[in-house]
Amino acid sequence: MKKVFKLYEELFALHGKQGWWPIQGVYDGRLPNKKEQLEICIGAILTQNTSWVNVEKALAQLSGKIHEKALRMPQEKLAVLIKPAGYFNQKAKKIHCFLDFLASKKEVDRENLLAVWGIGPETVDSMLLYAYQQPYFVVDAYTKRILEHYKIIKAHASYEEVQNLFHKELPRDVELFKEYHALFVAHAKKYYSKKPYGIGDPLLGDFKK
DNA sequence: TTCCAGGCAATAC
DNA sequence: GTATTGCATGGA
Numbered sequence: 001m002k003k004v005f006k007l008y009e010e011l012f013a014l015h016g017k018q019g020w021w022p023i024q025g026v027y028d029g030r031l032p033n034k035k036e037q038l039e040i041c042i043g044a045i046l047t048q049n050t051s052w053v054n055v056e057k058a059l060a061q062l063s064g065k066i067h068e069k070a071l072r073m074p075q076e077k078l079a080v081l082i083k084p085a086g087y088f089n090q091k092a093k094k095i096h097c098f099l100d101f102l103a104s105k106k107e108v109d110r111e112n113l114l115a116v117w118g119i120g121p122e123t124v125d126s127m128l129l130y131a132y133q134q135p136y137f138v139v140d141a142y143t144k145r146i147l148e149h150y151k152i153i154k155a156h157a158s159y160e161e162v163q164n165l166f167h168k169e170l171p172r173d174v175e176l177f178k179e180y181h182a183l184f185v186a187h188a189k190k191y192y193s194k195k196p197y198g199i200g201d202p203l204l205g206d207f208k209k
Numbered sequence: 210t211t212c213c214a215g216g217c218a219a220t221a222c
Numbered sequence: 223g224t225a226t227t228g229c230a231t232g233g234a
Contacts, residue, residue: 048216054232055215086230090217120217140215156224185215193213194234 003152003207004169008176010203011183018182021130022052024059032131039066040131044123045094046085057084068099094118108132121159129181135174137166138181142188149198150207 021040023032032040039059046055061081065071071078079092097117106112113124121139128134139162147153153162170176191201198204 044215047214049214049229050216050231051214051233053214054230057232084231086214086232087216087228088230090229094217118217122216126215138215142215181215188215 002169004166007207008180008183010206011187012179014202015183015186018179018186020178020182024063031133035066037131038068041098041127042066042095044126045091045098045118046082048087048091048123050086054084054086058082068102071095071099090118110136129174129177133174135172135177137163137177139163142192143181143184145192145197146184146188149192152207
């Protein structure tokens with residue numbers, strides 16, 4: 001059952017190409033340069049349980065300072081700048097832990113990133129997929145919400161369980177994974193942001209039975 | 210006013 | 223192993 005590939009095609013037909021990751025300024029889908037890689041990683045931390053508009057405010061206040069050295073300002077100072085993204089004390093600490101990791105020159109892989117304080121599975125996979133072009137499917141709250149609603153996964157399925165579904169049923173393709181996750185977010189923002197979920201979702205007839 | 214947003218770590222059961 | 227709680231701003 002290739003349900004998840006069919007779902008991708010329908011989401012794409014509905015919402016079109018998303019072109020993620022949404023970095024500041026213009027991003028046309030080319031591979032991110034070094035500075036853009038860092039911005040993606042910082043954004044991935046800032047957006048933890050936080051709306052992207054608030055992350056954009058924080059990133060705007062960081063503009064000109066998205067460099068490993070500049071971000072090493074005192075944690076309290078960094079916290080003030082990223083305040084609009086919420087959880088600013090924790091996130092300032094997380095950013096500094098991530099910078100420590102980069103400075104350590106350890107290999108940037110899933111295991112090493114997961115060992116960094118403040119970086120969990122979704123944040124790692126976002127970084128690896130969008131900044132480092134590694135094919136890990138990103139599972140977020142929206143992804144689970146939609147798949148649960150379609151009865152494709154059980155309620156309370158674990159991160160690994162859901163990720164495995166995509167890794168098994170899809171070709172391990174970076175561009176496909178990038179678009180697919182972005183499409184989940186677009187779809188969820190439109191139909192799964194307020195309860196009751198799924199009102200007006202044109203795909204419901206195909207996936208919920 | 211309440212609810213929630215592209216989670217995570219610490220703690221409790 | 224799974225459930226709960228603290229972390230925090232800003233917009234609907």
